Amino acid sequence: MNRTTLSLIAAATALAAVTGFATLKPAGTSGDSASATAARLPVERTSLLCPQPSASDIADTTYTSFTPVVEGASGSGKAQLQAATEKSADGADSSDGKKSGAKAAKPVVQPKEPGKPAAGDTSGADAPALVGLASGKFAPGWTVQETTEVAAGAGRGLLGTNCTAPDTEFWFPGASTAAQRTDYVHLTNPDDAAAVVDIDLYGKDGTLKSTVADGITVQAHASEPILLNTLTGDPQADLTVHVKVRSGRVGAAVQALDAKTGGDWLASSADPAGSLVMPGIPKDATSVRLVAFAPGDTDADLKVRLASPSGTITPAGNETLHVKAGMTAAADLGDVTRGEAGSLVLTPTGSSVPVVAALLVVRGKGADQETAFIPATAPVGARATVADNTAKGSTLAVTAPGEGGRIKVTASAGSGGGTAVSKTFTIKGGTTQNVEAPVPSGLKGTYALTVEPVSGGPVYASRMLSANQDGVPAFTIQGLPDDRGTVSVPDAEQDLSVLLKQ
Numbered sequence: 001m002n003r004t005t006l007s008l009i010a011a012a013t014a015l016a017a018v019t020g021f022a023t024l025k026p027a028g029t030s031g032d033s034a035s036a037t038a039a040r041l042p043v044e045r046t047s048l049l050c051p052q053p054s055a056s057d058i059a060d061t062t063y064t065s066f067t068p069v070v071e072g073a074s075g076s077g078k079a080q081l082q083a084a085t086e087k088s089a090d091g092a093d094s095s096d097g098k099k100s101g102a103k104a105a106k107p108v109v110q111p112k113e114p115g116k117p118a119a120g121d122t123s124g125a126d127a128p129a130l131v132g133l134a135s136g137k138f139a140p141g142w143t144v145q146e147t148t149e150v151a152a153g154a155g156r157g158l159l160g161t162n163c164t165a166p167d168t169e170f171w172f173p174g175a176s177t178a179a180q181r182t183d184y185v186h187l188t189n190p191d192d193a194a195a196v197v198d199i200d201l202y203g204k205d206g207t208l209k210s211t212v213a214d215g216i217t218v219q220a221h222a223s224e225p226i227l228l229n230t231l232t233g234d235p236q237a238d239l240t241v242h243v244k245v246r247s248g249r250v251g252a253a254v255q256a257l258d259a260k261t262g263g264d265w266l267a268s269s270a271d272p273a274g275s276l277v278m279p280g281i282p283k284d285a286t287s288v289r290l291v292a293f294a295p296g297d298t299d300a301d302l303k304v305r306l307a308s309p310s311g312t313i314t315p316a317g318n319e320t321l322h323v324k325a326g327m328t329a330a331a332d333l334g335d336v337t338r339g340e341a342g343s344l345v346l347t348p349t350g351s352s353v354p355v356v357a358a359l360l361v362v363r364g365k366g367a368d369q370e371t372a373f374i375p376a377t378a379p380v381g382a383r384a385t386v387a388d389n390t391a392k393g394s395t396l397a398v399t400a401p402g403e404g405g406r407i408k409v410t411a412s413a414g415s416g417g418g419t420a421v422s423k424t425f426t427i428k429g430g431t432t433q434n435v436e437a438p439v440p441s442g443l444k445g446t447y448a449l450t451v452e453p454v455s456g457g458p459v460y461a462s463r464m465l466s467a468n469q470d471g472v473p474a475f476t477i478q479g480l481p482d483d484r485g486t487v488s489v490p491d492a493e494q495d496l497s498v499l500l501k502q
Helices: 003-019 493-500
Strands: 038-042 045-050 059-066 079-083 118-123 130-135 143-150 157-162 169-175 181-189 195-203 216-218 222-227 239-247 251-258 262-266 276-281 285-293 300-308 311-313 320-323 328-334 342-348 356-363 370-375 384-389 394-400 405-411 417-419 421-427 431-435 441-444 447-456 460-469 472-479 486-490
Touching: 045 143, 045 251, 059 079, 059 384, 143 384, 143 460, 143 472, 157 370, 157 460, 169 181, 169 251, 169 262, 169 285, 169 356, 169 370, 181 195, 181 216, 181 239, 216 222, 251 370, 262 472, 276 356, 276 370, 276 394, 276 472, 285 300, 285 320, 285 342, 300 431, 320 328, 342 394, 356 472, 384 460, 394 405, 394 421, 394 447, 421 431
Parallel strands: 157 262, 157 472, 262 370, 276 460, 370 472
Antiparallel strands: 038 486, 045 130, 059 118, 059 143, 079 130, 143 157, 169 239, 181 222, 181 251, 195 216, 195 239, 251 262, 276 342, 285 328, 285 356, 300 311, 300 320, 300 342, 356 370, 384 447, 394 431, 394 460, 405 421, 405 447, 417 441, 460 472
């Protein structure tokens, strides 16, 4: 066999390790070369990391765990969430399953069977970062929502984030080291070995010099909140943070706290791309600020469009945005939605240049303002899920920036009881709709929403949680990218048959 043949076999073996199943058929088992297809199989192992929720003594945090029912998933398995510094209750290490002999404290939430959300809560400044691991039937599409209410102080309001998978690179346009902001990048290491991380900061004039942002060590089973204004002495109203992992892997999220307008979690932007979508700007947003960054060596020129309920429009005075290579650009869009649901769509004016982007959104006026972020989000894909929904406090926004299509939205059973309900919606091309998502019959507690495209082009979605805190319109927004609950496993018959004859 030549090297290419061996590479294909190695790739199939790696897929088998992820999915628990992969097949290499010998040559001649099928007479039709067109039969070579890629099967999508449920993943059998998923890791999630939740950042430390708050440094406030008056913070109240809720965690909600949910796994959708997935056809073909394993009939067994388990899921667990515990402090990053702890070991699992059965003595298995929280990240890789090695025996440690240590016993974990009672987890903050105990995941339930697929189709049933589970909720738990904690309070105060001592709540730790969490490491989650799911296997078997609990793994495909597993999602965990962390939602924190802070009644007063810097960052007061509603803060929410989806717990994320560990990775080696993250982009955060929309961070800040301005005087009224206190931004931390939280790094959580789920593994047995220390991780080494570099943090690059980019302002309006390019790279910010720092002597302490390279080679940051995050110890095994530990979480480190890094205060951004300790990395540079150059205050920046609009900042792009690039987290790169030299060795190991981490989970990363930015917690942005504002002395006047509350705070929220800034999730990482979708991977750099020529076109981006930021779905679900609230219809009552009083201020929207766009922040974008071009990582490469080429300037980017972008068309700025708003997908509204009636179609795509151009914001007056903000038709385009020029982003210089290696520099952070920003534009104030004001109350761009003007009382209607909307999503911001960025496309190249000419040649495509990869960019990352996010929106800083404000609701309310004067002293009663609250902020949240909408980073560029990947499309829903095959399926996306978001947990911790309530009957009256959740808004699901869906946009189809190109071709329209149909989607199915399923409301799970409630964390305390209820029956799942599904409903189908049509989303017109070039529009954003705040759909009337179904609510479980007999709902008790909170529930999960799962979005699945039925037909048509790509759709993007986000969910807003809102609450009134003494007149302040507190809110937080989470995107719904594909949940990566399945993986494509190719039937390697055709390729290997050809290669084996060479």
